Amino acid sequence: MSPSAVASLRLQLSLVQPVLRSATARMWHSGPGLPDRYRRYLRAMHQVIRASVPLMERAAARCEALPRDPVTGPLARYLRSHAEEERGHDDWLLADAAATGTAPGELTDTVPPAHVAALAGAQYYWIEHSHPVALLGYIAVLEGNAPAPGLASRLARETGLPQAAFETVRLHADLDDGHSADLDLLIERLPLDAAQRSLVAVSALHTVASLAELFDRITAAPTEWESTDE
Incomplete structure (x- = not known):
């Protein structure tokens, strides 16, 4: 018997999670630069999180535009519901940044660097050109x-x-x-075919690698954080 979709995804993620855990530990290590690192973290996560609700809404709309199948209906319902749960979380980050003395415009008016765009932007590509189920890999990570x-x-x-x-x-x-548990239940219940399971896994693995890179850039000196990708 082949492993369930959730078991297979979690197994694949377990092989790369050490990379993300190490990047996270470096970002949060104690030291004199921690306050500035935290401010960079707030800015980066605002750039990421403000894409969450639009991504889910676009993925749900794509589900509703595709021919009805056993996946698109329940996936669209989950995404619409979860978008409401996540709505406004980018405003939380603005409030946190303000508490550190950072003006909102430093988060909202800054052009997101290419590595941030690559983290969320890959999801738009897969939603539009493959299948919106890809977004489940992103959310899972x-x-x-x-x-x-x-x-x-x-x-x-x-x-x-x-x-x-x-x-x-x-x-x-x-x-x-709690959200992660709800997502596992959804993935377990969706009748994903082999291509869809593969797409969720590819999306999740890309997200791990991109998030680890983002955290390492936050840890780096501000001059590196501000530099453009080549």
Whole structure:
């Protein structure tokens, strides 16, 4: 018997998760640069998270435009519902940044670097030119790597920034485990064919690699963060 879609996806992710865990640990290591690293993190995650609801809404619309099949109906319903759960989370990041003394325009008016566009932009390509089920791989990685419990408190203590600057980290540590469980149930129930299972896995593996690169760039000196990709 072949492994379930969820078991297969989680197995593939387990092989690359150490790369992402290492990048995350480097980003959050203690030291004098941590406050600035956290501010860069807020800016980068705002650039990523503000794409979440539009991505889900576009994927749902594509499902509804495709010929009806056993996947598109339940997938569209999940995406519409989850988009409402995620709506406004980019505003949380703006509020956190404001608590650090960062003006909102430093997040909203900055041109996102190419590596941020590649992280979310690949999903638009797969949604439009392959199948919107690809987005499940992206969601699986983002919600399967929620901030660790206690991270917000440690960051507040070690950076000296106000507790109000860490609300998004705190809330996602609480919320994303439940969201990840809901996603696993959906993937398990969807009658994915071999090509669709492969697409979800490719999307997830791309997301791991891109997110690890993003975290490493946040860890790097600001001059590297600001540099363009070549």
